[in-house]
Amino acid sequence: MSQSKRYIQTTLFGGKIDSTPKRAKILDPKVESHKRNGSDPSDWLQDLENAARKNGGNATPSGIEPACQDEEKSSVAEKHVEQLLMADDLVGDDLVGDGAHQFGHVSILDEHFNPALETCDDWQAFTGSDNKKHYIDDQYLFSRLADAWYAIESLKNSGSGSKKKSWMILGNCFRSILYHCPSQLLYALYLSMQKLGPTYFGIETGIGENTLLKITCELYSRSINQVKELLKKSGDLGTIAYESKIGMTTLYKPPRLTLEYVFKQMLEIANHQGQNSQLRRREGLKRLLVPAIDQEPKYIIRFFQKQLRIGVKTPTIIQALTHAFLLSKPLHQNRQGSFVENEDFNTAVQDLTHTGVTPLVLSYISSHLKFKCYSTKHRSLFDHQECDDTKDATGNNKVRDGDKILDGEDRKTEDCKTEDCRTEDCKTEDCKTEDRKTEDCKTEDCKTEDCKTEDCKTEEPENRFPVEGKTEQEKWEICIRECYSRLPNLGVVVFYLMHGLTREQLHERCQLSPGIPVAPMLAKPTKSYTTVLNNMEGLEFRAEFKYDGERLQIHKDDHNNVSLFSRNMERLDQKYPDVRDRVINNLKCNDCILDSEVVAINPATGKIEPFQVLSTRKRKDVDAESIDVQVCLFVFDCLRCNGKSLVDLELYKRLEQLEKCFNPVSNEMEFARGQNCSDQSELEVLMDEAIQKQTEGLMIKVLKGSKARYEPSKRTVNWLKLKKDYLDSLGDSLDLVVIGAFYGKGKRSGAYGSFLMAIYDNEEYYSITKVATGFSEQDLQNIYQDLQTHVCDQKPYYYNTRIQPDVWFSPQQVWEIRAADLSLSPVHTAAINKMNTDNKGIALRFPRFIRVREDKQTEQATKPSQVVEMYYAQFNNNQEILEDDTEDFLI
DNA sequence: CTTGCCTGCCC
DNA sequence: ATTCTGC
DNA sequence: GCAGAATGGGCAGGCAAG
Numbered sequence: 001m002s003q004s005k006r007y008i009q010t011t012l013f014g015g016k017i018d019s020t021p022k023r024a025k026i027l028d029p030k031v032e033s034h035k036r037n038g039s040d041p042s043d044w045l046q047d048l049e050n051a052a053r054k055n056g057g058n059a060t061p062s063g064i065e066p067a068c069q070d071e072e073k074s075s076v077a078e079k080h081v082e083q084l085l086m087a088d089d090l091v092g093d094d095l096v097g098d099g100a101h102q103f104g105h106v107s108i109l110d111e112h113f114n115p116a117l118e119t120c121d122d123w124q125a126f127t128g129s130d131n132k133k134h135y136i137d138d139q140y141l142f143s144r145l146a147d148a149w150y151a152i153e154s155l156k157n158s159g160s161g162s163k164k165k166s167w168m169i170l171g172n173c174f175r176s177i178l179y180h181c182p183s184q185l186l187y188a189l190y191l192s193m194q195k196l197g198p199t200y201f202g203i204e205t206g207i208g209e210n211t212l213l214k215i216t217c218e219l220y221s222r223s224i225n226q227v228k229e230l231l232k233k234s235g236d237l238g239t240i241a242y243e244s245k246i247g248m249t250t251l252y253k254p255p256r257l258t259l260e261y262v263f264k265q266m267l268e269i270a271n272h273q274g275q276n277s278q279l280r281r282r283e284g285l286k287r288l289l290v291p292a293i294d295q296e297p298k299y300i301i302r303f304f305q306k307q308l309r310i311g312v313k314t315p316t317i318i319q320a321l322t323h324a325f326l327l328s329k330p331l332h333q334n335r336q337g338s339f340v341e342n343e344d345f346n347t348a349v350q351d352l353t354h355t356g357v358t359p360l361v362l363s364y365i366s367s368h369l370k371f372k373c374y375s376t377k378h379r380s381l382f383d384h385q386e387c388d389d390t391k392d393a394t395g396n397n398k399v400r401d402g403d404k405i406l407d408g409e410d411r412k413t414e415d416c417k418t419e420d421c422r423t424e425d426c427k428t429e430d431c432k433t434e435d436r437k438t439e440d441c442k443t444e445d446c447k448t449e450d451c452k453t454e455d456c457k458t459e460e461p462e463n464r465f466p467v468e469g470k471t472e473q474e475k476w477e478i479c480i481r482e483c484y485s486r487l488p489n490l491g492v493v494v495f496y497l498m499h500g501l502t503r504e505q506l507h508e509r510c511q512l513s514p515g516i517p518v519a520p521m522l523a524k525p526t527k528s529y530t531t532v533l534n535n536m537e538g539l540e541f542r543a544e545f546k547y548d549g550e551r552l553q554i555h556k557d558d559h560n561n562v563s564l565f566s567r568n569m570e571r572l573d574q575k576y577p578d579v580r581d582r583v584i585n586n587l588k589c590n591d592c593i594l595d596s597e598v599v600a601i602n603p604a605t606g607k608i609e610p611f612q613v614l615s616t617r618k619r620k621d622v623d624a625e626s627i628d629v630q631v632c633l634f635v636f637d638c639l640r641c642n643g644k645s646l647v648d649l650e651l652y653k654r655l656e657q658l659e660k661c662f663n664p665v666s667n668e669m670e671f672a673r674g675q676n677c678s679d680q681s682e683l684e685v686l687m688d689e690a691i692q693k694q695t696e697g698l699m700i701k702v703l704k705g706s707k708a709r710y711e712p713s714k715r716t717v718n719w720l721k722l723k724k725d726y727l728d729s730l731g732d733s734l735d736l737v738v739i740g741a742f743y744g745k746g747k748r749s750g751a752y753g754s755f756l757m758a759i760y761d762n763e764e765y766y767s768i769t770k771v772a773t774g775f776s777e778q779d780l781q782n783i784y785q786d787l788q789t790h791v792c793d794q795k796p797y798y799y800n801t802r803i804q805p806d807v808w809f810s811p812q813q814v815w816e817i818r819a820a821d822l823s824l825s826p827v828h829t830a831a832i833n834k835m836n837t838d839n840k841g842i843a844l845r846f847p848r849f850i851r852v853r854e855d856k857q858t859e860q861a862t863k864p865s866q867v868v869e870m871y872y873a874q875f876n877n878n879q880e881i882l883e884d885d886t887e888d889f890l891i
Numbered sequence: 892c893t894t895g896c897c898t899g900c901c902c
Numbered sequence: 903a904t905t906c907t908g909c
Numbered sequence: 910g911c912a913g914a915a916t917g918g919g920c921a922g923g924c925a926a927g
Contacts, residue, residue: 274924310911772917824919846904848905
């Protein structure tokens with residue numbers, strides 16, 4: 001029996017105890033695929049299910065009375081929760097094997113999966129190791145996760161119920177990990193999300209499609225052209241790696257990959273910097289791919305492509321995580337300070353709270369659950385308050401608050417960095433108590449106290465945890481999703497879950513806090529005024545300008561620390577030091593979190609500049625004194641103020657608070673222009689103004705009632721965006737000629753994934769955009785067929801473009817393409833000699849396919865003169881001609 | 892020291 | 903970003 | 910209606926190659 005934590009069943013399904021318990025047969029995909037070695041890999045799923053059935057899965061031998069099975073269907077999860085309690089050493093194999101009876105299945109694919117029935121042998125015996133290094137306790141085979149992914153991938157498009165099955169399987173995999181090696185759970189979660197830590201830590205692997213292509217060639221001894229040829233067919237480099245590996249015989253058997261090894265190796269790859277870093281990254285990648293077998297190489301490659309292609313993204317992970325903790329709930333564990341008993345946890349947290357330990361620091365404690373794995377550069381991964389940009393002695397790595405916190409006597413606990421962390425348990429006790437005492441509090445008081453008495457609490461709490469008609473799973477899903485949106489650090493959320501918090505407790509502890517980004521609320525695209533009014537029927541609403549800039553979430557704490565985050569929760573502090581100063585100067589509140597849009601502005605005229613100007617701003621080491629692109633901030637929401645979370649308040653109340661928050665300064669920091677509306681004519685008037693002011697259109701938001709809350713990370717009809725280019729009368733529509741195409745990937749494999757489009761100019765064709773969206777699947781099929789006859793061997797001499805598509809076509813078809821804007825392009829050549837623009841052509845922003853123009857000849861396609869006209873029209877409005885500005889912009 | 896490729900992140 | 907699609 | 914997966918233009922930054 002391993003020393004890892006054990007759960008046992010204390011109560012049972014009401015079924016009789018099976019007098020003849022037996023161990024479930026070892027059922028693992030690895031066993032099967034190893035045996036068959038090279039046969040169709042998709043078979044094992046079926047094999048597994050058959051085997052499970054044969055072994056008493058659905059029949060009675062496992063101890064389930066048939067009478068219970070109806071109940072099972074309705075609320076299996078709830079039953080399990082009560083059944084699976086955690087125990088320490090009191091019980092061992094004998095109780096699981098004999099004393100208690102066996103419940104459920106050993107197959108992760110089964111609804112009744114029970115990790116307690118798995119033995120270590122299940123995933124260790126078949127490792128075929130000549131090197132036991134990776135198989136010691138608390139290591140979990142990566143292949144088990146990869147196999148779960150594969151099972152899910154195989155389910156895709158298999159019909160109704162496959163979604164539920166997806167998160168069930170993944171959740172069961174998490175349960176297995178949680179049960180046998182809880183310290184490894186976070187690795188599995190992050191790997192499933194194709195991330196190596198919370199977004200705001202800014203970890204990049206630095207490996208992309210091209211590097212992967214080269215690696216594939218090197219590793220599997222193929223030429224680039226060979227691989228590219230294969231890519232045409234399969235459309236997936238991962239599959240190519242998988243197939244290549246199948247055909248390879250290795251001289252020796254390297255150690256098997258474990259979750260921890262894979263994760264650490266990936267993090268190490270991410271950490272390489274400076275000279276030869278690309279080489280070292282590639283070497284690191286090989287260290288992952290060489291030992292990878294079966295499904296592993298495929299998913300390793302897809303990880304770096306940030307595309308697992310199994311139909312699982314964060315929302316599904318949350319579902320799976322919920323499933324895992326609902327069915328395998330840790331309640332009690334005294335050893336090594338890992339888990340604290342439920343009641344104790346509250347006092348423990350109280351205790352910690354008084355000594356100033358914030359959830360951020362609690363996340364450090366979670367590192368004592370051996371969620372520590374990060375090497376030097378990202379050592380402070382679990383510290384949310386890292387925001388210090390000072391360089392350390394080497395000038396390379398940033399010293400973050402987290403490092404400072406640990407710089408005292410506690411340093412030793414974190415020093416294991418790249419070393420093996422497994423043997424560090426003994427220190428956990430000491431460190432924990434040390435931590436408590438040495439921390440000092442910053443923002444904790446407000447968090448625990450204020451929010452209890454706030455209106456947000458009294459306002460429809462049942463709305464947040466709707467009881468009616470929801471299963472336990474659904475209630476928890478909602479809660480955990482919401483918590484994760486407000487505190488987007490899985491380490492912390494999982495830490496809380498490990499302590500068995502109730503939903504209310506969890507929610508209370510996952511409140512917004514300055515310095516930690518909140519997933520921003522998003523808006524749904526709307527195509528007409530009518531749709532807007534329909535959606536807003538019976539509701540009070542407000543319309544605001546939709547500025548064409550960069551979303552910016554502004555945090556200020558009571559020590560005047562300012563942090564800035566992008567729409568995707570990346571740090572932007574370095575990019576906007578000027579904003580930082582403005583925030584400190586203009587804010588009237590103690591602390592706050594604001595939602596806003598930064599827009600490039602001409603400070604002299606106060607005129608808003610196009611997005612393309614903003615995007616030229618430097619991103620790193622920006623000196624506030626010498627900024628080339630000036631910006632204005634348009635603030636439109638307030639998520640937290642003076643210690644109080646406002647997200648549950650109605651929009652109009654948040655706006656009231658926002659007004660009290662800061663002094664607007666013209667051309668520096670203003671309120672987003674907007675007003676309450678009630679009918680189409682008001683919207684139209686505002687839209688005209690919005691267009692005149694060079695913004696994208698309008699945002700329409702519910703002002704009052706339960707739909708007026710700020711719902712982090714959600715895209716609902718409570719916020720609508722009405723962009724001018726969505727409206728038929730306003731967008732730019734062009735008739736373009738298809739001159740080339742690129743092979744599709746993933747679900748577009750076997751057809752073209754995108755097309756190169758051109759305008760016609762006096763016997764020549766100039767590329768203006770690629771287009772890849774707007775096609776139905778049928779369209780793509782038809783187009784693929786239609787264009788086969790037009791494929792050229794070579795690039796026609798009368799094509800003028802800097803882009804090299806996979807295939808060229810002779811000019812035949814004309815398509816209608818819609819776009820939001822036109823921009824100056826370094827790669828497209830449309831109208832290049834009609835403009836004085838430093839060898840730049842014109843391109844389309846947000847191009848989409850509308851329809852085939854059967855009625856048009858290629859010579860009737862849009863002409864350069866028209867494109868030029870459209871381009872300049874963007875900078876003009878009905879009031880004035882802005883020649884000067886335009887010239888400035890072009891130069 | 893310049894140029895070009897690659898990546899990640901804005902939209 | 904936009905768009906389409908399965909559930 | 911949600912979640913996922915196709916794909917767009919274009920910029921700075923970082924490194925490698927010349």
